[in-house]
Structure formats: structure tokens, C-alpha cells
Amino acid sequence: MEIIFYSAKRYDNEYFNLSNEKYQQKLRFVEDRLTPETVDLIKQESVVCAFVNDVLDQEVLSLLAQRGVKLVALRCAGFDNVDLNAAKKYNIKVIRVGSYSPNSVAEHALCLMLALNRKVYESYNRVKDGNFSIDGLLGFDFSGKTIGIIGTGKIGLILSRITQAMGMRVIAYDLVKNPECEKLGVEYVDIDTVFAQSDVISLHCSLNKSTKHFIDASALNKMKGSVMLINTSRGAVIDTCAAVEALKSKKIGYLGMDVYENEQGLFFEDLSCQTIEDSVFNSLLSFPNVLITSHQGFFTKNALENIANTTLENIQKFEQGVDLSDEELQ
Ligand code: NAD
Numbered sequence: 001m002e003i004i005f006y007s008a009k010r011y012d013n014e015y016f017n018l019s020n021e022k023y024q025q026k027l028r029f030v031e032d033r034l035t036p037e038t039v040d041l042i043k044q045e046s047v048v049c050a051f052v053n054d055v056l057d058q059e060v061l062s063l064l065a066q067r068g069v070k071l072v073a074l075r076c077a078g079f080d081n082v083d084l085n086a087a088k089k090y091n092i093k094v095i096r097v098g099s100y101s102p103n104s105v106a107e108h109a110l111c112l113m114l115a116l117n118r119k120v121y122e123s124y125n126r127v128k129d130g131n132f133s134i135d136g137l138l139g140f141d142f143s144g145k146t147i148g149i150i151g152t153g154k155i156g157l158i159l160s161r162i163t164q165a166m167g168m169r170v171i172a173y174d175l176v177k178n179p180e181c182e183k184l185g186v187e188y189v190d191i192d193t194v195f196a197q198s199d200v201i202s203l204h205c206s207l208n209k210s211t212k213h214f215i216d217a218s219a220l221n222k223m224k225g226s227v228m229l230i231n232t233s234r235g236a237v238i239d240t241c242a243a244v245e246a247l248k249s250k251k252i253g254y255l256g257m258d259v260y261e262n263e264q265g266l267f268f269e270d271l272s273c274q275t276i277e278d279s280v281f282n283s284l285l286s287f288p289n290v291l292i293t294s295h296q297g298f299f300t301k302n303a304l305e306n307i308a309n310t311t312l313e314n315i316q317k318f319e320q321g322v323d324l325s326d327e328e329l330q
Pocket of ligand 1: 078099102105152155156176204207210211232234296297298
């Protein structure tokens with residue numbers, strides 16, 4: 001099949017071309033993000049391979065249908081950027097890679113926790129500058145502290161395992177209890193208890209109507225003072241303006257973000273020679289206790305291999321009319 005890859009980076013090219021030695025599909029990579037303005041880049045491709053910040057709303061899906069696109073293959077797990085009802089209306093099948101390496105994201109959440117606590121980014125800069133003072137770098141032991149995990153699916157489960165092994169008490173909130181977490185001894189509690197008792201809160205729920213701005217001013221008010229808040233799920237789970245206010249009042253003591261609600265057009269791009277005109281983002285950058293990475297939680301060799309293999313395998317199944325129910329969204 002002919003497949004166009006939007007938002008394609010060098011590493012997508014590399015991993016998909018390697019995997020494609022087995023599948024022999026016709027791949028074309030474009031760097032542009034999928035938007036109404038870039039649909040015209042499609043030539044005769046009937047499959048669009050898209051990523052987290054590509055736009056797949058009603059307008060784009062209707063344009064894709066007009067161009068004869070039959071399949072949207074997301075090379076990611078989250079699908080909050082897709083209007084699934086519109087896809088159904090236009091008879092476009094949507095698939096994703098539901099699980100490629102939940103370890104990669106859970107380990108990145110842990111990385112943000114550790115780096116923020118021990119201010120590794122600050123000590124790295126100090127040592128490079130010949131400043132060997134440790135004043136101001138004081139951390140705390142995670143052992144004995146409570147972590148609240150919101151969303152205990154694949155990634156939340158792994159972070160539960162890791163933090164439990166570090167001696168933390170793990171409490172959790174999810175609409176559905178994960179039996180694997182229950183086996184570990186994770187305590188499911190109501191959301192207000194998570195807010196009230198957690199020293200660290202890590203977000204691992206999907207973004208949907210019920211989780212948009214789940215962490216708003218009212219939720220932040222219920223948290224312990226100086227709480228550590230980690231978000232590797234989707235940016236819009238946090239109301240960023242409310243988080244900025246909570247940083248100012250010191251309600252949030254540490255903020256680790258791998259995702260940001262207005263990350264489209266910002267994350268994944270090299271804008272080092274430009275002025276960033278997002279005042280909320282610039283405000284976040286001004287706090288020494290905020291650590292932002294640009295959506296790299298998924299970015300491990302293992303994950304890229306699995307993403308490429310699963311995506312091409314599923315496209316081949318689609319071509320052959322084989323059942324895709326595991327990865328199919330509509
Ligand atoms: P998953 O589907 O296994 O788990 C998501 C969990 O969220 C489910 O258990 C679900 O019940 C829960 N949930 C949904 N609505 C909720 C609500 N209102 N309250 C509480 N819990 C709720 O997904 P996963 O593989 O663990 O991934 C979690 C999220 O991480 C993805 O949806 C994606 O947005 C994000 N993600 C980020 C990266 C990254 O690079 N930073 C990579 C992969 C996934």
C-alpha cells in the first residue's frame with residue numbers, strides 16, 4: 001500500500017524503513033504536521049500515518065476522505081487528537097499502537113521525579129561551570145513517601161511497580177481497577193484522598209472529556225503543600241494557567257512535564273533561533289522547580305522498533321482484510 005507519514009522525523013524514516021524490509025510497502029515521509037493546509041501533500045496514498053500532534057478533526061478527515069484515504073494509522077497510543085465519530089462518518093478506519101513500550105514512559109516519569117528531587121539539571125550546569133557547591137540542591141528520600149497514581153493502565157501499573165520497589169506507598173485512582181495493581185497491593189482510593197495524601201502525583205490517564213483539566217485550581221487546592229506533580233500523559237489533563245498560579249503560591253513544589261496542552265507546533269521542533277511567543281510556557285520556564293521535556297517519554301529504541309513493526313503489520317492486515325480488533329479504534 002502507499003503510505004504517507006506526516007510529522008516525520010529522521011528517526012521515523014530510519015526505523016520504518018528498516019522494518020519495511022519485511023513488509024515492502026511504499027512509504028513517503030513528509031516533515032509537515034497534518035492540518036487542513038497540508039492535506040494537499042497526499043498524492044495517491046490511501047493510508048495516512050500520523051503522530052500525536054497531527055490534526056485529525058472533522059475538517060481534516062473529510063478532506064482525507066475526498067482524497068480517497070481509507071486508513072489512518074496512528075504511530076502512538078493516545079488518540080485524543082482524532083474525531084472518531086467523523087472518521088466513522090467518512091468510513092475511514094483508525095488504528096493505533098496500543099502498547100509499544102509502557103516501560104519507556106513509566107521510566108521517563110521516574111526520571112522526571114528523580115531529576116527534580118535532586119536538581120540534577122542544576123548540578124550538571126554547576127559542575128560544568130566549575131561550581132562544586134551543593135548548597136540549594138537538597139533533596140529528600142522517596143522511600144517512605146506516598147505516590148498517587150492517576151490512571152492505572154499499562155503505564156500506571158509499571159510506575160506502581162517501580163515506585164513500590166523504591167519503598168513508596170502507592171495509592172491510586174482510576175475508573176477501572178487494574179487487577180495487576182491490586183495484586184501488587186496498590187491501594188485504590190477516591191480522588192480527594194489521592195490529592196490529600198500524596199507527596200508525589202503522577203498522571204497516567206488518557207485524555208478524554210472527563211480528564212480535560214482534571215488538575216485544575218480546585219484539585220490543586222486539595223493537594224499537600226509542595227506537592228511534586230508529574231505529567232507524562234497528555235498536556236490538557238492539567239490546566240496549565242492554574243498550575244502556574246500554584247507554583248507561585250508554592251502549592252506545587254516540583255512540576256515535571258513531558259507534555260503541554262499547547263505543545264502543537266512547539267514540541268518536536270528546533271525553535272532555538274526563534275522567540276517563543278507562548279507566555280504561559282515562558283512563565284513555566286521561569287521557575288527553577290519546573291522540568292519540561294518535549295514529549296520524549298516514548299522515545300526509546302525498543303519503542304521505535306515496536307511502533308514501526310506493529311504499524312506496518314497492522315497495515316498489512318488491513319490490506320489483507322484480516323481482523324484488527326486489538327488496535328482498531330473505530
Ligand atoms: P491505558 O489505556 O493502558 O491506561 C489509561 C488509563 O486511564 C485507563 O486505566 C483508564 O481507565 C484511565 N482513565 C481514563 N479516564 C479516567 C478518569 N476520568 N479518571 C481516572 N482514570 C481514567 O493507557 P497507557 O498505555 O497507560 O497510557 C496512558 C496515557 O499516556 C495515554 O493515553 C497517552 O496519552 C499517554 N502516553 C504518553 C506518552 C509520552 O511519550 N509521554 C507515550 C505513550 C502514552
